[in-house]
Amino acid sequence: MTKLRRKTYMVAGYNTVSLGTGRKEFHPKKPRPGLEHYIKEAGQETLKMIGGAENVDETVIGNFMAAGFNKQANLAAFAPYIDDGLRYKPAVRVEGACSSGAMALATGIKSIQAETADVVLAIGVEVQNSVKAMYGADILAAAGWAQERKEGHAYFFPGKFSDRAKAYAEKFGEEKARKATAKWYQNAIENARLCPTAQEYHNTTKDLFEVGMTKPNPKAFVDSLNVFDCSKVSDGASAIAILSEEGLKRCGIDKNDCVEILSMGMAEEDITKPPADLTKLSTTTAAVEKALDSADINKERIGTVECHDCFTIAGIMAVEAIGFAGHGSGTDFVLEGNTSRTGSVPFNTTGGLIGWGHPTGATGVHQAVTIWEQLTGKAGDAQIQIKPEKPYGLTINMGGDDKSLVSIVYKKAV
Amino acid sequence: MDYTEKLQNVSVVGAAGKMGSGILLLTAMEMADLSLKPENKKRHFCINAMDVSGEALSGLMKYLKAQVLRAAERKIVALRDAYSDRKDLIENSDIINQYVDDVLFLVRPTTYLEPTYDSSVVFEAIKEDPELKVKVFKQINENSKKKPWFCTNTSSIPINELDKNAGLDGRILGVHFYNPPAVQRLVEIIKTDNTDPELVEFANTFSKNLRKVVVPSADFAGFIGNGHFMRDALHGIKEAEKLAEKYSFTEAVYMINKVSQDYLIRPMGIFQLIDYVGIDVCQYIMSVMNPHLKDEDLHSSLLDKMIELGVYGGQNFDGSQKDGFLKYEKGRPVAIFDINKKAYQDISTLKDKCDKELGELPASAKPWKAVIGDKNKDEFFKTYFNELKSLNSKGAQLALDYVKRSREIGLKLVSDKIAFSEKDVNTVLLTGFFHAYGPINDYI
Numbered sequence: 012m013t014k015l016r017r018k019t020y021m022v023a024g025y026n027t028v029s030l031g032t033g034r035k036e037f038h039p040k041k042p043r044p045g046l047e048h049y050i051k052e053a054g055q056e057t058l059k060m061i062g063g064a065e066n067v068d069e070t071v072i073g074n075f076m077a078a079g080f081n082k083q084a085n086l087a088a089f090a091p092y093i094d095d096g097l098r099y100k101p102a103v104r105v106e107g108a109c110s111s112g113a114m115a116l117a118t119g120i121k122s123i124q125a126e127t128a129d130v131v132l133a134i135g136v137e138v139q140n141s142v143k144a145m146y147g148a149d150i151l152a153a154a155g156w157a158q159e160r161k162e163g164h165a166y167f168f169p170g171k172f173s174d175r176a177k178a179y180a181e182k183f184g185e186e187k188a189r190k191a192t193a194k195w196y197q198n199a200i201e202n203a204r205l206c207p208t209a210q211e212y213h214n215t216t217k218d219l220f221e222v223g224m225t226k227p228n229p230k231a232f233v234d235s236l237n238v239f240d241c242s243k244v245s246d247g248a249s250a251i252a253i254l255s256e257e258g259l260k261r262c263g264i265d266k267n268d269c270v271e272i273l274s275m276g277m278a279e280e281d282i283t284k285p286p287a288d289l290t291k292l293s294t295t296t297a298a299v300e301k302a303l304d305s306a307d308i309n310k311e312r313i314g315t316v317e318c319h320d321c322f323t324i325a326g327i328m329a330v331e332a333i334g335f336a337g338h339g340s341g342t343d344f345v346l347e348g349n350t351s352r353t354g355s356v357p358f359n360t361t362g363g364l365i366g367w368g369h370p371t372g373a374t375g376v377h378q379a380v381t382i383w384e385q386l387t388g389k390a391g392d393a394q395i396q397i398k399p400e401k402p403y404g405l406t407i408n409m410g411g412d413d414k415s416l417v418s419i420v421y422k423k424a425v
Numbered sequence: 426m427d428y429t430e431k432l433q434n435v436s437v438v439g440a441a442g443k444m445g446s447g448i449l450l451l452t453a454m455e456m457a458d459l460s461l462k463p464e465n466k467k468r469h470f471c472i473n474a475m476d477v478s479g480e481a482l483s484g485l486m487k488y489l490k491a492q493v494l495r496a497a498e499r500k501i502v503a504l505r506d507a508y509s510d511r512k513d514l515i516e517n518s519d520i521i522n523q524y525v526d527d528v529l530f531l532v533r534p535t536t537y538l539e540p541t542y543d544s545s546v547v548f549e550a551i552k553e554d555p556e557l558k559v560k561v562f563k564q565i566n567e568n569s570k571k572k573p574w575f576c577t578n579t580s581s582i583p584i585n586e587l588d589k590n591a592g593l594d595g596r597i598l599g600v601h602f603y604n605p606p607a608v609q610r611l612v613e614i615i616k617t618d619n620t621d622p623e624l625v626e627f628a629n630t631f632s633k634n635l636r637k638v639v640v641p642s643a644d645f646a647g648f649i650g651n652g653h654f655m656r657d658a659l660h661g662i663k664e665a666e667k668l669a670e671k672y673s674f675t676e677a678v679y680m681i682n683k684v685s686q687d688y689l690i691r692p693m694g695i696f697q698l699i700d701y702v703g704i705d706v707c708q709y710i711m712s713v714m715n716p717h718l719k720d721e722d723l724h725s726s727l728l729d730k731m732i733e734l735g736v737y738g739g740q741n742f743d744g745s746q747k748d749g750f751l752k753y754e755k756g757r758p759v760a761i762f763d764i765n766k767k768a769y770q771d772i773s774t775l776k777d778k779c780d781k782e783l784g785e786l787p788a789s790a791k792p793w794k795a796v797i798g799d800k801n802k803d804e805f806f807k808t809y810f811n812e813l814k815s816l817n818s819k820g821a822q823l824a825l826d827y828v829k830r831s832r833e834i835g836l837k838l839v840s841d842k843i844a845f846s847e848k849d850v851n852t853v854l855l856t857g858f859f860h861a862y863g864p865i866n867d868y869i
Binding site for chain 1: 498501502503504505512515516517518521
């Protein structure tokens with residue numbers, strides 16, 4: 012497996028609030044900040060922590076569907092809007108559906124590897140509350156194959172993962188699958204309540220597990236998922252700086268504040284083909300295996316994971332895809348509490364996509380920010396204990412129905 | 426009876442009014458849903474929206490478009506199935522827009538009565554005026570070749586009387602929607618002595634397809650809904666008049682409105698509800714009901730006086746509230762009409778004094794909004810009313826008297842055989858008036 016040729020670090024992570032239903036300040040009929048605001052807020056805050064725009068060589072903006080949600084393309088040209096110091100410097104916008112955020116990170120890492128940059132500002136952004144959910148579903152459906160849209164469900168992606176949930180339940184038992192997804196939901200919200208920027212930060216529901224057990228309503232929504240199984244519609248941005256050793260020196264940053272990027276594994280699957288096995292996330296497995304091989308570690312050394320739980324069932328399947336549990340046993344692994352914040356390997360410690368929110372193009376960057384916070388002890392109330400024998404962090408960012416995958420391995424820099 | 430055939434040509438008379446527009450909306454969507462079924466592709470559907478006001482019909486079309494759009498958005502899952510054979514409609518937005526067009530293209534606005542002569546079913550939602558209703562029924566009936574069915578939305582006039590006076594031979598049924606029909610889930614169904622059973626079957630299927638709750642009522646002026654509401658309102662008015670002997674008129678109205686909302690945990694206070702329905706409408710309904718009542722005078726000189734002074738309440742076409750007993754800003758009461766000074770007095774100038782007079786609300790009190798969705802409502806109300814009973818305040822006393830009177834009215838509707846069961850009375854109040862508990866209960 013190819014290894015990174017040059018030491019690469021991340022630092023100065025920042026998340027805006029994930030705005031949408033559930034946040035007290037969210038009101039569907041009142042004006043809200045636009046795409047520009049989010050790019051600027053996240054970008055500026057990260058710039059402040061690395062000594063300003065003059066230290067930056069290149070900006071990468073990850074975004075999925077601003078063209079649909081905001082009638083806006085050419086997002087790279089928003090880099091100079093963040094700070095005048097970015098004027099006439101290179102910037103690029105990347106897109107890989109819901110993995111756009113991690114694609115932005117990968118692009119930044121590659122610039123560092125190629126020695127064409129020492130400091131990259133990576134931003135992920137999405138503003139989705141601009142349209143109602145049923146129209147948002149049309150826009151998000153572009154993460155699948157357009158030829159399948161007509162046959163697809165009104166809520167296209169919930170429909171796709173409902174099919175997966177149904178197949179999983181049929182194969183391994185409906186009751187346990189439902190309980191495990193309810194437990195996943197409970198963990199997600201409990202973690203989100205510890206993170207002030209999370210969309211579910213204000214959630215006060217008493218019995219989360221019971222809510223997670225809600226029976227799906229196929230008439231109003233999809234066959235095998237309830238609305239709590241789904242990540243919400245979110246507006247938000249995240250930013251982080253990617254640097255080489257030289258970059259750290261230039262910005263005057265202490266390595267103790269950084270995570271080191273040990274590896275990244277990317278994998279693509281054919282968008283025109285249906286999944287070979289609905290109960291498995293095979294592309295996720297391929298990406299994670301590459302990342303672990305390249306970092307030369309095994310999964311037992313991973314201390315925390317940020318996985319792509321766009322739907323609770325995707326969380327369960329991710330647990331199996333990494334190999335923490337066998338095929339069909341991810342449910343037990345979750346129900347036994349292994350993925351909760353005090354478990355053997357805490358997942359999604361600031362809520363993940365279900366709890367923190369899923370501003371699609373921002374999610375991959377948000378995952379990196381959470382891992383950076385956890386490994387460097389900056390996670391505030393959401394801080395988990397990182398054990399010395401399990402020092403690694405892992406992120407998995409997924410675009411489409413297990414189509415575009417980026418997995419990254421992190422460790423606190425020394 | 427061929428349900429679909431009956432709905433191929435329908436008319437709504439008084440279509441641009443508050444009730445007519447809602448009935449038109451729901452009926453047009455039901456017809457569009459039928460037209461989308463594969464077996465009905467060759468059938469032709471149309472609905473005449475008849476109203477005397479051309480201007481109001483323009484407003485109606487705008488209202489329809491906005492409402493159908495909202496409804497289409499809500500039922501996108503079902504619509505995707507309904508349009509699965511349309512290869513050109515791919516995105517949800519394509520399907521939603523097509524459905525809006527398909528509903529609106531069924532609607533033919535008209536200020537003339539002639540188009541209704543072709544209809545199999547006529548929904549009537551004109552002014553609550555027996556003579557006018559009879560005149561319209563007669564004209565349609567005499568000119569139509571179809572022997573049409575008439576569904577009248579009257580909330581108070583006996584259906585037998587309309588049947589006899591218009592000579593409809595049992596082709597009429599009371600199908601009483603609640604305001605606004607698109608939102609309120611209740612439909613009261615009132616048969617005459619010789620209503621065509623097929624018409625009753627049709628109305629039941631129709632209401633069920635509209636996902637309404639059907640409550641049958643005997644054919645007695647006011648039926649269950651107004652039978653309760655008018656007496657309940659009159660109780661509130663009388664209580665306010667009593668209070669006005671000791672307090673100012675505005676203070677009395679404020680206190681009774683507060684008691685009937687906050688203490689009774691209802692969606693709005695009684696004076697706000699009278700304004701919502703319209704002071705003139707309430708007065709008129711009482712006048713329609715009163716001649717049919719023995720040992721009871723359902724009449725309020727206070728309502729007469731308000732109308733003499735030109736204060737009507739009711740709603741604007743966009744659904745906003747007109748000023749009545751109360752003055753509204755953004756839908757919320759801000760002042761109370763002083764009948765002596767003929768001017769509104771700000772609530773802020775009397776609130777503190779009146780609240781003090783009423784005393785503290787029970788500690789367990791919650792606003793209606795917080796209770797309505799509560800699964801354990803029954804437990805809550807038991808605790809709440811027990812606490813209310815233990816209080817020795819003016820507010821608690823007025824509230825208890827009000828609850829007792831409301832219960833008494835409900836029971837009398839059953840003993841007079843207007844309602845067929847206590848449950849029916851409660852259902853009407855729960856679904857037609859959005860109350861959180863039925864009037865016939867054992868809370869006190």
